[in-house]
Amino acid sequence: MEYTFSKLMGQAKSSAVREILKLTQGNSVISFAGGLPAEELFPLEPIRDAYARVFTKGKGVLQYNLTEGFTPLRAKIAERMAKKGMKVTPDEMILTTGSQQSIDLIARVYLDEGDTVLVENPTYLAALQVFQSRGVQVLAVESDEEGMITEDLKAKIAEHKPKMVYVVPTFSNPTGRVWSVERRLGALATCKAANVLILEDDPYGAVQFDGSETYPTIFSLDDHPHGSAVVYTSTFSKTVAPALRTGWVIGDPQVIRMLARAKQSADLHSSATDQQALYELLAGSFSLDEHIELISRNYEERMRFMAGLLRAPEFSGLRFIEPKGGMFIWVELPEGMNSEELMKLAVARGVAFVPGSSFYAGTPRLNTLRMNYTHTDRDTTVLGMERLKAALAELTVTQQG
Amino acid sequence: MEYTFSKLMGQAKSSAVREILKLTQGNSVISFAGGLPAEELFPLEPIRDAYARVFTKGKGVLQYNLTEGFTPLRAKIAERMAKKGMKVTPDEMILTTGSQQSIDLIARVYLDEGDTVLVENPTYLAALQVFQSRGVQVLAVESDEEGMITEDLKAKIAEHKPKMVYVVPTFSNPTGRVWSVERRLGALATCKAANVLILEDDPYGAVQFDGSETYPTIFSLDDHPHGSAVVYTSTFSKTVAPALRTGWVIGDPQVIRMLARAKQSADLHSSATDQQALYELLAGSFSLDEHIELISRNYEERMRFMAGLLRAPEFSGLRFIEPKGGMFIWVELPEGMNSEELMKLAVARGVAFVPGSSFYAGTPRLNTLRMNYTHTDRDTTVLGMERLKAALAELTVTQQG
Incomplete structure (x- = not known):
């Protein structure tokens, strides 16, 4: 039987983030892609x-x-x-x-x-x-x-x-x-x-x-x-x-x-x-407000830790602003760099993020990307950022080559 | 602010059954309307x-x-x-x-x-x-x-x-x-x-x-x-x-x-x-198949009990077929009787069902109604059916008068 899907769904694309989550499930790719909360903190x-x-x-x-x-x-x-x-x-x-x-x-x-x-x-x-x-x-x-x-x-x-x-x-x-x-x-x-x-x-x-x-x-x-x-x-x-x-x-x-x-x-x-x-x-006796304070303090630490790593010399061309809350750092690569190209190199090296292009209604800025800091522990974050450095270096060489 | 809802939702009607459920919640109306399973049997x-x-x-x-x-x-x-x-x-x-x-x-x-x-x-x-x-x-x-x-x-x-x-x-x-x-x-x-x-x-x-x-x-x-x-x-x-x-x-x-x-x-x-x-x-050790057998036997008893009540002389003009499974008996009133009219009289007397008209895509048969037999216990079912008899008698008198 030939299926004839609805016009609107036929055009719909699957979520880039969900597809990346699938890709990284059960294997060794370190993911800064999803918007996953820290499991350790779940009450x-x-x-x-x-x-x-x-x-x-x-x-x-x-x-x-x-x-x-x-x-x-x-x-x-x-x-x-x-x-x-x-x-x-x-x-x-x-x-x-x-x-x-x-x-x-x-x-x-x-x-x-x-x-x-x-x-x-x-x-x-x-x-x-x-x-x-x-x-x-x-x-x-x-x-x-x-x-x-x-x-x-x-x-x-x-x-x-x-x-x-x-x-x-x-x-x-x-x-x-x-x-x-x-x-x-x-x-x-x-x-x-x-x-x-x-x-x-x-x-x-x-x-x-x-x-x-x-x-x-x-x-x-x-x-x-x-x-x-x-x-x-x-x-x-x-x-x-x-x-x-x-x-x-x-x-x-x-x-x-x-x-x-x-x-x-x-x-x-x-x-x-x-x-x-x-x-x-x-x-009951659980205080959601206290729990939210705990999460907020913990996420702030994680954010500062990742932001610190993003200030490494290898990332010197990157721009970002430390957020005052939430779960993401928005990063700009040097103009002319394409984060989707970086993503391919990054996933091959075992680290993932979300290219910024998915988030634009109009013309996307192709040098942007979203990094989640709430799900990986310190060691994993360090390892992921090392892989990202390598991927970025590779992209820089490719572009100059 | 003036809201401008979408064309399709603006036309949509709320479910008759859900509205009746709301009407009967927390008061003394006996409901044969919903498709509620028997709570006593929940594992x-x-x-x-x-x-x-x-x-x-x-x-x-x-x-x-x-x-x-x-x-x-x-x-x-x-x-x-x-x-x-x-x-x-x-x-x-x-x-x-x-x-x-x-x-x-x-x-x-x-x-x-x-x-x-x-x-x-x-x-x-x-x-x-x-x-x-x-x-x-x-x-x-x-x-x-x-x-x-x-x-x-x-x-x-x-x-x-x-x-x-x-x-x-x-x-x-x-x-x-x-x-x-x-x-x-x-x-x-x-x-x-x-x-x-x-x-x-x-x-x-x-x-x-x-x-x-x-x-x-x-x-x-x-x-x-x-x-x-x-x-x-x-x-x-x-x-x-x-x-x-x-x-x-x-x-x-x-x-x-x-x-x-x-x-x-x-x-x-x-x-x-x-x-x-x-x-x-x-x-785990729970057997869903055995539980389904339990439900099926219990619902068959409830169905036969309600069907027995529907054979009372006061309901002599009604037609129905005993179902072989599921949760509903479909009832036809004598031709010319309107189950929505009956519903109004019934709710006033403290009993509810769903008028059949809601279930038709084309021209409805207005003398039909749906009765659920899985949610009320025997005493409540008897009382509800007595109220339904009274409502039906009232409708008959109204139509003849």
Whole structure:
């Protein structure tokens, strides 16, 4: 039989990162590619105990649950959101299978084929995939170290009439950047005035190195969720563990109701065992805030360690800025160097990263790459960086030869 | 801010069943509406022990997993499929968040707006929702007690050039019907000849009352999965528990690869804790086959009990056939009676079911309704049926008055 796949999926490319993860699984390639949290820090015992408590509640815990998700967990998340200046009720929230599903569901309910979405440049590649798989036009807004440039956002909105702007304003993937408050306010005012929805994706916001600085979410800068121009999503994947695949979306009840309809079609509801275990975890003696502090201190050390190695003479042509949080260092090779070429040489020598080209909606800057510092231990990181030096030296020779 | 939802979602209706579930949650309405398994039968202790075993394997169990799902669980499911005559490798399988997600992902990779899908009449309403949310035209093929009528399938394929046929051939939702082998072979030959994909949805096949009969899956009647005209999906929701939200799809590796790409965008992967716990459950001393026998015997008793009540003189105008498996009895009221009218009177008296109209792709038969017999205990079933008698009497009086 000849299969005739849908037009949109026929065009879709598999995620470069996922393909690299596959390539490196079970062999000796050291990977700075994935966005994998440090396994050593997973709170295994508290999680194990949380599941055990769930199963003391009787057989009802194994039944179908609400599409919107386990209500007591929504209430717990609402408490946490309130501490960040986001006052929402459980009715203004839906639980998802990680923030990837949040992005996908919002795209379903808000975007039609041919619509336009604006994004930062560069931006999260799996969000680009979602938009492309819906036949949506994705355009990049000029961005710098402070975030999306408000004037360009205004100009692009006027020219292209987008329905949505997708942003990762705090410790972005891939650049690790933090938007200034001014740019946050600029984007909010601009989008509100033009009736454009902002999707604020915040998977990394909690993983912050300098606790004295505060970065208000764009959602918190807007009025009450009723009629808010912002839909906000976050996840427990980076703060608790990815295997539990639990994220959430908050926003206007109208938007949440539409997301619930879309989720009915998509999968009825996400894992109710995981949601109940997360509730038990948050309701018990485990302190998620203390755990997040632990992760943040540890990731800062790892980041500084990798940044130190990147300052070696062999990397002298490279440019990067130490991120203030999150999981990635964004590196620029000397102009004219191609990180995809470097990747091939690197994988042959047993080390992987993600070439930057995957993260661009428009013309990619081919000399960029993303390095993850949260998954490898010190010895492995040193070894990986040595391999990377060798690959870079080889590329330099090739280009000069 | 004014929200402008996507055209397709703007049209989508919420599931009637889910809305009724919401209505009846936490109050005294007895529900024969949902498709909820009997909680008393959930294997709570073996499941609890399975999760406990997962957490003895170290912190790696909490990391991100493959989009295709936990490989050892895929291998275990492949063993179970082989016993049903479906010989597949783990590469010919992807795990999903229940069979609802299987349907949604297959629709994503195979259907474009404006395509046509053929279905049984009546059919699973949440599949109708998936197709409608993609802007797909859904047409009903004439069906009787033996399944889809091959001649009408041929005619509809010739006339409408569908890309896919969606079927629930074993203990269908809503009718409880089982297709004859002849009709299965007829649909397979017809679809293969016309290059039309068959999506075989089999959530209930394992819940069979008369173990001496065998109903081969359409997938098993086709050649090896390579180039198969059939994509098959099933789930642990009815045999283990719904909260774990774990289903699977088997088919040609090309199809599975496309589903994996779609799933990357949709949610990266489903709960890895649930998948690992299911693997431990199947690998341990718990016998899923014995448990399925227990469920099947229990559900047969419940079905016979409800069928007995439906034979009361007050229900003398009703017609139904005792199903040979699954979770539902399909009931026809006397011609001219409207089950949506009955539903309003019934809910007012504290009992709910699903009016049949939701299950039709074409013109609905308004005198039909679906009754679930697996969730209420005997006393509650008796009380619910008494309320239903009263509602029916009231409707009869209203119509005569």
